[in-house]
Amino acid sequence: MISAIQTQSLAKQYGSLLALSEFTLDVARGSIFGLLGPNGAGKTTLIRILTTLMRQTSGEAFIEGLDTRNQGREIRRLIGVVPQENSLDRYLTARENLELHARLHGMESKRYRKRIDELLELMGLAGRQKDFPDTYSGGMQRRLVVTRALLHEPKLLFLDEPTTGLDPQSRRAVWDYIRSIAGDMTIFLTTHYLEEAEQLCDRIAIMDHGRLIALGSTQELKDRLTGGTVYEIVFGAGAEHYAVILRGMACVLGIQVAGQTVSVGLERWECLSEVIAALNGAEVRRISLKERTLEDVFISLTGTGVRE
Amino acid sequence: MRLRGSLAIWLRDMLVLRRNIASEMVAVVAYPLTIYLAFGIGMKGYIGLVDGVPYGMFIAPGLITMTAVNAAYSESVWSLWFHRRVQFTIESYRVTPISVAEIVIAKIFSGFSHGLIKGLVVGLVIFAITPFRFPPSHLLIYLSFLVPGSAFFSCAGVICGTIMDKPETIGRVEAVFIMPLIFMSGLFFPLSSYPAAIIPWVRMLPTTALFEGARQALVNGSFLYGFAIQVGGTALLTFCAAVWIFRRKMAE
Ligand SMILES: Nc1ncnc2c1ncn2[C@@H]1O[C@H](COP(=O)(O)OP(=O)(O)O)[C@@H](O)[C@H]1O
Ligand SMILES: [Mg+2]
Numbered sequence: 001m002i003s004a005i006q007t008q009s010l011a012k013q014y015g016s017l018l019a020l021s022e023f024t025l026d027v028a029r030g031s032i033f034g035l036l037g038p039n040g041a042g043k044t045t046l047i048r049i050l051t052t053l054m055r056q057t058s059g060e061a062f063i064e065g066l067d068t069r070n071q072g073r074e075i076r077r078l079i080g081v082v083p084q085e086n087s088l089d090r091y092l093t094a095r096e097n098l099e100l101h102a103r104l105h106g107m108e109s110k111r112y113r114k115r116i117d118e119l120l121e122l123m124g125l126a127g128r129q130k131d132f133p134d135t136y137s138g139g140m141q142r143r144l145v146v147t148r149a150l151l152h153e154p155k156l157l158f159l160d161e162p163t164t165g166l167d168p169q170s171r172r173a174v175w176d177y178i179r180s181i182a183g184d185m186t187i188f189l190t191t192h193y194l195e196e197a198e199q200l201c202d203r204i205a206i207m208d209h210g211r212l213i214a215l216g217s218t219q220e221l222k223d224r225l226t227g228g229t230v231y232e233i234v235f236g237a238g239a240e241h242y243a244v245i246l247r248g249m250a251c252v253l254g255i256q257v258a259g260q261t262v263s264v265g266l267e268r269w270e271c272l273s274e275v276i277a278a279l280n281g282a283e284v285r286r287i288s289l290k291e292r293t294l295e296d297v298f299i300s301l302t303g304t305g306v307r308e
Numbered sequence: 309m310r311l312r313g314s315l316a317i318w319l320r321d322m323l324v325l326r327r328n329i330a331s332e333m334v335a336v337v338a339y340p341l342t343i344y345l346a347f348g349i350g351m352k353g354y355i356g357l358v359d360g361v362p363y364g365m366f367i368a369p370g371l372i373t374m375t376a377v378n379a380a381y382s383e384s385v386w387s388l389w390f391h392r393r394v395q396f397t398i399e400s401y402r403v404t405p406i407s408v409a410e411i412v413i414a415k416i417f418s419g420f421s422h423g424l425i426k427g428l429v430v431g432l433v434i435f436a437i438t439p440f441r442f443p444p445s446h447l448l449i450y451l452s453f454l455v456p457g458s459a460f461f462s463c464a465g466v467i468c469g470t471i472m473d474k475p476e477t478i479g480r481v482e483a484v485f486i487m488p489l490i491f492m493s494g495l496f497f498p499l500s501s502y503p504a505a506i507i508p509w510v511r512m513l514p515t516t517a518l519f520e521g522a523r524q525a526l527v528n529g530s531f532l533y534g535f536a537i538q539v540g541g542t543a544l545l546t547f548c549a550a551v552w553i554f555r556r557k558m559a560e
Pocket of ligand 1: 038
């Protein structure tokens, strides 16, 4: 089956700066794909190439099997784009913004009127459709841009940092909208919020300095972390004693003791029963799984946290 | 070539113009009218006849032409800059299945339309406050200069708005280049006022062909082929240049 997006050794050079290099990626149809990376990583550069706004310096990129270098018009028929900066026309009302976009897509007025009504309703903007976008809140403007991108029923939706600059509440609202509209569309979004990638995306690519550094589902990425699964055992007493016993076990990768709390890194979760057997007779108050976050993954891969 | 996209964008620009028509027109009419009142009427007694006609009549065609070409240039240059650098609307057009050429052609036509509409409005106002009457045939010949002239300035505006990223630069070009070019082209005085050695050079300016040709058309009803071809040819050349430059800029 043809992939929704496929790139092969894609590279982009701005003067002496290599903003994208050796970028090879495959995004399956119908998935929500997240591209996670700090500011300046090259996310927007990649989106601009994929949406035919910019030419790559070398390498290839295909959207639904169409080449970005010479099948731009065909590609643009299939895609909806939510750019990093809202590109709304402040001299047109919300509805007129949508109508212009529909005409540029060659939609018949009968069809686009109905579609605009439906989408404005779905996005909760119907009551404000005659207002100019600069009277909208940040979250509403973002939703209007998303509405515009969905108007022509694209097969693929690109979202470049859909929630940057929004307050947490509006951010969650945008996530809900994205989930509700996903259907069988392929969604490609970039973000520098780990939580956003984790909450929304089926698969995540992590990039920095123009390079792809990891790719997989949230779970796969977390599983890659060395140390496997980590459990926290809180003892009533005798933590030191049991720590020594546990440290001697084959499937225990590492141990940290802090007061009566022992963190045990296990190779696999299957080892847990062995650990529990070894704790027979101990005064155990609580055993809990310590969740690894995507942030841990990010730090282990890049050596730093996400730069804001 | 398909022009569906051009039509949609041009209609957008005309909708915005319609919406602000009252305030736009006040601003557009104020400037040429002030000049007209100051020179055409205030100085009338001192200047008398120029080239055989009253001074007010001598400058009227030029003021209309100036309004039209200035409006065409301003609209194109600022609109291109604003939609490219401030609103990023050009980018939102570029992710739809229309071509870059359709976008630039729409913008050229919008500037051209602004020029023509505003020029005609100033013409009507001058017509209303002066006793000069021109026969319709003169007006038709005059339009054969005004139309390519507005097109030429609109294309020039699109070129400047495409290559200039800073608003200061745009303002400077307008003050140092566009306005002097218009004023030097015999708007307020006949070409014969220039020293003989300079006249051939001044005549080579497309703006001279435009302003002289337009005046001769309106005042005397004469059609100066050479000037008409010069203005039309320049408009065609700048049109091609504008499309080419815009496409190149967008391919960066
Ligand atoms: N038009 C441009 N000219 C020169 N450098 C650019 C341009 N656009 C982006 N860059 C540089 O390329 C790098 C990647 O930028 P970008 O793709 O915008 O990253 P991100 O979207 O991940 O924040 C940055 O270092 C940025 O400064
Ligand atoms: Mg970016």
